[in-house]
Amino acid sequence: MPFERIQLALAERQQQDLLRQTVIVEAMQGASLQIQGKWYLNFSGNDYLGMSQHPKVMSAFAQALPAGAGASPVVTGFSQHHQALCDYLCQLTGQESAMLFSSGFAANYAVCKTLMGEPESLILADKLSHASLIDGAMSAEATLKRFKHNDTVHLQKLLSSASRQGVKDILVVSEGVFSMDGDKAPLSALLNLTQSHNSWLMLDNAHSIGVLGPEQFSIAANGSRHKPQIVMATFGKAVGTGGAFVAGSKTLISFLQNFARHYVYSTAFSAAHAHATLTSLKTMDAEPQRLAQLQSNIAAFKTACKQNDIVVADSDTAIQPVIIGSPGATMHISQILQQQGFWVTGIRYPTVPKNSDRLRITLSALHNENQISAMVTCLANALHEVNGAVLQC
Structure with missing residues (x-):
């Protein structure tokens, strides 16, 4: 059968918890996005300053x-x-x-x-x-x-x-x-x-x-x-x-x-x-205040992680990875966060090296400190759950 290897390759990716799939974003508003009718706080995008929604940019x-x-x-x-x-x-x-x-x-x-x-x-x-x-x-x-x-x-x-x-x-x-x-x-x-x-x-x-x-x-x-x-x-x-x-x-x-x-x-x-x-x-x-807000949000995230004993990478930029180490656990934690209204994407091999699967958390000037604190609390609880201590957000 021609190109049978295509289905075999996809099946192997699925079995290894490495299969990628696209999601349809139906709407965006501030730091939130809508997928399948549900709104999530977006901690996975690269719109670090919120410029994609700026009225001047949209008008231009x-x-x-x-x-x-x-x-x-x-x-x-x-x-x-x-x-x-x-x-x-x-x-x-x-x-x-x-x-x-x-x-x-x-x-x-x-x-x-x-x-x-x-x-x-x-x-x-x-x-x-x-x-x-x-x-x-x-x-x-x-x-x-x-x-x-x-x-x-x-x-x-x-x-x-x-x-x-x-x-x-x-x-x-x-x-x-x-x-x-x-x-x-x-x-x-x-x-x-x-x-x-x-x-x-x-x-x-x-x-x-x-x-x-x-x-x-x-x-x-x-x-x-x-x-x-x-x-x-x-x-x-x-x-x-x-x-x-x-x-x-x-x-x-x-x-x-x-x-x-x-x-x-x-x-x-x-x-x-x-x-x-x-x-x-x-x-x-x-508008330098946008960058100032982003820097403030990065600091708030790192402080909240420290208070919740979450180990984050040595980064002072908007990209704040939390290394999990296995694709299955990474996607499980990502799903827990989604259930609580936080969109945090799991990144797995081959995008990152094996055994460094992670949650790639990104901050934006559109976030506020309360949103960041709530996400970090749920993340801490999700990490506890994966380690066997089931808590509730």
Whole structure:
């Protein structure tokens, strides 16, 4: 029977408590979402500042027409609204030029595959780099090696070895904030290492744009600012819209615009989308109280966890994972929380390494302290239940 392996693979995932399924979100209001007619407090989204529901952002979608770009950006799909967004991104990142992609996955994949197209080149990627970076690197002609997570000593050994071997083009890849652990890359150390070994640094800022300060794009040192050669970030998280950008030198961006197939052969996202994204970025800058509220909520969550003896990861960002360790227990706790009105998604292998299955709890500026406290109380009780002590929320 043709493709029988498809059903077998799904059955195996189901048996291992690893089967993924989509859910239909029927409505969103503030920090809540509606699924199958029931409202839940959302602790799983990436809308860290609540910008997807901001009136200015929603209004901006209707202000720039047409609704669709209608063509690739290298044909007729690139408008004045796209250019205005790119100009602002250059100011934000301190880079010379920028280009837009329909998704972060496409952006990361395109950069790795296109830039690292020579067999003599080398990609050194953090062990916990996003799947889009790893897949793009694996598709490139370059050799791919992975260094231990945030381990600059290991990275230095790999760079030194590559230098001794005469490798000319070396790209180091890391993330501003790691999507599953919530910790940050040691940007200053990475910049020092890449500069001293004549290599480039690419930083994926998907989960840091809008929620970290200027240090997410560059580091001040000796009276000047040192920055990665390549910056990527998405708009579908803190910015609240969708798509992504890559920023760098004019030469780099021109090279990608000419040779990156994900860019050349994809229809651009709409002018309305570009205008809404720029509106969101400017509004975020004009309303710093949103970031202040998010930081307050992160602190409230960590304090509540400490009071309830819940061990959380060493993260000071909006991503606060609670490691459970098995897929079955993870999903059981997630279901208990859902029954009590809290949407907390379980993340399992292969998204995270085996035996590190977790609840990936995310905070937003839309939450308040009472909501956070109530969720943490239910989480503590659910953890007790899984360990055999049945309590009630």
